[in-house]
Amino acid sequence: MISGITNRLLQAQQASVPPNHADNEAEKAGREAENELEKLLLTKACLPSRDVFRRLRVPDNFQTQRHEIDLVVVTGDGIYCIEVKNIGGQITLCVDDKFWERRRINGKVTTSVSQFPNPVHGIRNKAHILRNHLGRAGICLREKNFFPLVVLMNNKCQIDDLIENDHYVITQKRLPEFLNSFRRPFSTVILDSVTPSFLSAKLSYSQLDQSRNALNQIGTWDIVELHGGRLLTGDFKGCAELNCERSDVEKLVFNHQRNTAMTSLWAVAGWAPTVNVTLYKRDGSGWFGHTVVANVVLPYNKDIGFQIAGESMVSKIPANDIRLIALSK
Structure with missing residues (x-):
C-alpha cells in the first residue's frame, strides 16, 4: 500500500512539474519573419487574405514527397512562390553557385562560417513543382506566370553584389518597391477586367478562381505547442x-x-x-x-x-x- x-506521489510530481521545452531561437526567428512578410503583404501591398497562402506542402509528380513553400501569392499577373529567409551576418555566393556562405563577425574577428544550399535554386524548383501540381488539377498556366523569389527579412545582413543583383532575390532595400508592385491603380483594374486574358497575358478570372481552390486543397503542417x-x-x-x-x-x-x-x-x-x-x-x-x-x-x-x-x-x-x-x- x-x-x-x-x-502515485511521484507521478503527481511529474504531472505538476513537466519538462520545460524552450522554443528554438532560429525556428522562432524564421516564423516571425514569415509572419512579418505576410502582414506586410496584407497591409502595405493591400492583398486580400484569400490570395495569400502560408506554408503549403506541395506534392511532387510521384506523390512521394512534399515540398514546403513559405508563402504563395495569387495575383492577376501570376503566382508568386516566396522563400522567406531571416539570416544575419555577411552573406556571399559561393563560386559554384550552389551554396551561400554566411560569416558571423564580432568586431574584426570571424566567429563562425557556414554554408547552406542556395535558396534561389530551391524556390525555383518548388515553383516548378507547384506548376506541375496545378497542371495535374487541370489548371495549365505558363511558366512565365510563376515568380519564384527569395525575400531576405533581416535588415542586419550584409549581402555581396552577386546576391544583391539577383532578380530572384528581394533585399530589405528592394522590399518597399516589391510591396508597392502589387498595388494597382483603379484605372488599371478596370482595364484588366475588360481585356481578354490572351491579350493582356494575365490570368483570367476563371484561372484565378481555379488556382485559389486548388491551393486551398493543399495541406499545411500540423502544429504541437509544448x-x-x-x-x-x-x-x-x-x-x-x-x-x-x-x-x-x-x-x-x-x-x-x-x-x-x-x-x-x-x-x-x-x-x-x-x-x-x-x-x-x-x-x-x-x-x-x-x-x-x-x-x-x-x-x-x-x-x-x-x-x-x-x-x-x-x-x-x-x-x-x-x-x-x-x-x-
Whole structure:
C-alpha cells in the first residue's frame, strides 16, 4: 500500500512539474519573419487574405514527397512562390553557385562560417513543382506566370553584389518597391477586367478562381505547442483515444492539473494524474464560444504520436508535455 502511494506521489510530481521545452531561437526567428512578410503583404501591398497562402506542402509528380513553400501569392499577373529567409551576418555566393556562405563577425574577428544550399535554386524548383501540381488539377498556366523569389527579412545582413543583383532575390532595400508592385491603380483594374486574358497575358478570372481552390486543397503542417513554448511542425498521428477526423476538428487543447498540492492530495486518495483533452470543432467559433466536439481523458503519461517535419520516425510525446495541437485541413 505504501509503495502504491509513493508511486502515485511521484507521478503527481511529474504531472505538476513537466519538462520545460524552450522554443528554438532560429525556428522562432524564421516564423516571425514569415509572419512579418505576410502582414506586410496584407497591409502595405493591400492583398486580400484569400490570395495569400502560408506554408503549403506541395506534392511532387510521384506523390512521394512534399515540398514546403513559405508563402504563395495569387495575383492577376501570376503566382508568386516566396522563400522567406531571416539570416544575419555577411552573406556571399559561393563560386559554384550552389551554396551561400554566411560569416558571423564580432568586431574584426570571424566567429563562425557556414554554408547552406542556395535558396534561389530551391524556390525555383518548388515553383516548378507547384506548376506541375496545378497542371495535374487541370489548371495549365505558363511558366512565365510563376515568380519564384527569395525575400531576405533581416535588415542586419550584409549581402555581396552577386546576391544583391539577383532578380530572384528581394533585399530589405528592394522590399518597399516589391510591396508597392502589387498595388494597382483603379484605372488599371478596370482595364484588366475588360481585356481578354490572351491579350493582356494575365490570368483570367476563371484561372484565378481555379488556382485559389486548388491551393486551398493543399495541406499545411500540423502544429504541437509544448509546455515552455516550443512549437513543433509535422503530421499528427495521435493515439487510439484521439482518433478524430480533421475535417471536423480544428484543435485539441490539453488541460492539466499543475498544482502540486492538489495532485498530491488526489494521489493519496488513490487517483493517478490525468489530462483532459478538449476537441474543438473546425470553424466552430460563434457568439457563445467555440463549439466542442468531445472531451477525452488520458493518463498523464500517454504517448501521442507526432511525426516532426524532416524526421523519418514518429515521435512519441507524453500528453503531459503538450499544451495544444492545431490540425491543418
